[in-house]
Amino acid sequence: MADQVEVSDALLTYVRDVSLREDPVLRELRETTAGLPLGTAMQLMPEEGQLLALFVKLCAAERVIDLGTFTGYSALAMARALRPGGRLITCDNSARWLGIAEHYWQRAGVADRIEARIGDGAKTLGELAAEFGPDSFDLIFIDADKIGYPDYYESALALLRPGGLIVIDNTLLRGRVIDPEASDPESAAIRALNKRISGDSRVDIALLVMADGITLARKR
Numbered sequence: 001m002a003d004q005v006e007v008s009d010a011l012l013t014y015v016r017d018v019s020l021r022e023d024p025v026l027r028e029l030r031e032t033t034a035g036l037p038l039g040t041a042m043q044l045m046p047e048e049g050q051l052l053a054l055f056v057k058l059c060a061a062e063r064v065i066d067l068g069t070f071t072g073y074s075a076l077a078m079a080r081a082l083r084p085g086g087r088l089i090t091c092d093n094s095a096r097w098l099g100i101a102e103h104y105w106q107r108a109g110v111a112d113r114i115e116a117r118i119g120d121g122a123k124t125l126g127e128l129a130a131e132f133g134p135d136s137f138d139l140i141f142i143d144a145d146k147i148g149y150p151d152y153y154e155s156a157l158a159l160l161r162p163g164g165l166i167v168i169d170n171t172l173l174r175g176r177v178i179d180p181e182a183s184d185p186e187s188a189a190i191r192a193l194n195k196r197i198s199g200d201s202r203v204d205i206a207l208l209v210m211a212d213g214i215t216l217a218r219k220r
Contacts, residue, residue, distance in 0.1 A: 022046040029104040033071045042070055045211045049077035056081035059165055061138035066090040068144035072101025079110040091117045091124045121148055125155035135161040143169040146186040149193045160219045172213025
């Protein structure tokens with residue numbers, strides 16, 4: 001079996017040249033985000049935003065949850081891909097960068113499709129369960145505090161309709177998942193999540209070796 005290709009800077013530039021369709025509003029938002037404290041470390045790769053939009057279209061999604069708003073890049077990318085009349089609920093535990101997100105949502109013409117909720121992620125997911133009931137969302141993207149990932153996954157699975165998709169970012173955690181010296185709570189949480197999903201008969205799964213690791217879990 002052939003080994004995976006090593007992605008050099010030159011090869012990544014080529015991939016972007018032939019496949020990336022990041023429009024000026026998304027690009028400007030990404031550049032603005034890069035100038036913020038920890039902005040470069042926390043922001044999505046543009047390829048991942050484009051992939052999320054593709055997943056939304058493949059699922060013909062009308063209801064989407066974006067868990068982890070930050071400056072709103074993932075929400076913008078996915079909101080554009082919603083079916084007519086669709087709704088995206090984006091959640092964050094801080095409103096610090098929400099003004100930036102809302103500015104770019106307005107510029108992109110998708111502000112009317114996005115609802116932002118501020119508060120603890122687990123609590124917000126519980127509120128959504130009470131409001132909408134089980135099996136009520138088509139796609140859920142998880143990119144929030146890593147320690148909460150195992151609980152977020154269970155809550156998301158209950159909210160997701162059969163055939164819907166959970167997309168989880170940072171599931172390789174910059175290689176810390178295989179580092180025996182990495183005993184911090186974030187590493188432990190991601191390892192526990194990966195092990196749980198691996199043996200979970202409720203979903204079909206794939207872990208993409210892209211960005212910082214992207215896990216796909218389709219509810220059966």
